[in-house]
Amino acid sequence: MRSSFVSKSAAAIKTQKPTGSLKTKLNNGLKVVSQENNGAISQLILAFRAGSRYEKVTQPGLVHHVRNFVGRDAQSYPGLQLVWSSAASGANLNSFATRDIFGVQISVARDQAAYALSILGHVAAKPAFKPWELEDVTPTILADLSQKTPYGIVFEDIHRAAFRNDSLSFSLYSSKGQVGAYKSQELAKFAAKHFVSGNAVLVGINVDGSILKSYAEECGVVPDGHIITNQGSPFRGGDYRRFARGNDVHIMVAGDGAAVGDLKFLAAQAVFLAHIGRASPLKFASLPGSTSGLALANLPEGVTGSAFQAPYDGSGLVGVYLLATGANADSAVRATVKVLRTTQVQDIEGCKRRAIADILFNAENNVYSAYDLATNALYNGPEQSELIAEIQKIQESDVQKYTKAAFERLAISAYGNYGRIPYADEL
């Protein structure tokens, strides 16, 4: 399994001092991003523009099938060998997908990074989708579906409500009826189209940038191909509700958020979210933002809420996640919408500091940083330092302008005993 490349790079590790961060695009279109945090664990990601928005309308749940096929046979190596070798070198291997990107992530100790890289290429870029493995993969998809949380359900539904028939409304999860519907050929066609160099990014944290670059250039695992563009999926607004028995209802109220590439709006959104904050589920807790934002809404007794954002390529969502009961769902939603539309940011400097602190705290987690680096590389998102600098320039008028644009139309999704929650066009 050890390629000759690995032995060369293992020698290279000893002789070279680690270089800093690297951000290049190779001749074949493959982007390489590396960041040096001087940690002991390397994070490696090979990601493609192959999220659920790239499914065809007739292919709901395709990306879920592709995601669960990771770890099975690749075109050149048996799946068991790949997974076992990665485990033998102490690595954790995960496949992940968002609506924008799909990829495989490996966490491994730094000295095994070159070996793990060689595995990563085959696992991520060259799946074989053998027909006889489909019956082994199908139960894993059913297991995923049984593990959905109410938050996850309501999060998928808010996209159905907000983006209606467009591509961003496609769910990350397959529906139960679609499990096993995609055969080898269809999956292989999707992979052949999307798992190509122009569509890909190789991210490494705590890996020497030159190792990443030479692997990307020399190994030739990712086939050549050009970038796949997506049709826009603008925010439209609407409602999506599911009934379930019980007292509680999980609600999401969302507006038109900033897109991944939209630096100014992302910064205003970060400040706004810090202002909205989170309502504590505990009686005497004080969380940041608990003296402003949502708390100002005088949410009914027993209702908790948190702000959330979901930026995508070309559009995004921003809003509040509420947990209420059937009786007070109506007043909770109305109060929240009033705050979202008309709130005045009291302590703008405090909000800015909290927004920056949130970003920096998330940056402490190398896995999240790696995901962010992958998304930003593929969709021209801003770097962390740019975003922080932009946040520091935000004025109160920017936030006002932002709120006016974002919450003009709303999307509401509810799961549970939804009572008399108002529809989006009544608000």
Add this chain to the structure above:
Amino acid sequence: MASQAASKAVTFAYNGTIASTLRKFAWSNLWGGREYGLQFHDTYFEPAPEVTEALRRLNLQEPHVFDQRKIRLSRAHTLALHGEKLPKAEWTQWDQESWYLKPYLDEIEAEKKARAETSGLIPPYQMKQH
């Protein structure tokens, strides 16, 4: 070379002149399937787990090849039932022979080897109770 395997995708462990001549001789004279219009892999011992799995995978990946195999076997069994054989002109020819199960069998052997070297876990197709 004429003695080489008809299907270029299939390569054997021994492919030299002697081996391929011996292979062609044995196939033509020492094996009885030709006169019934069969190919060599039609007569493999089906109950063997490796062959059962290879046939299952053949059916999933190349169903038309599996169907043709079934037709050949059906015709051969009918002939044998009546005590007949095909006329010499219709016997299987060397260039019609394709070793269609070989890629699947090779993969199964490689999987067995990989399994022995790694986890030692029994593969799903042996674990399932049919």
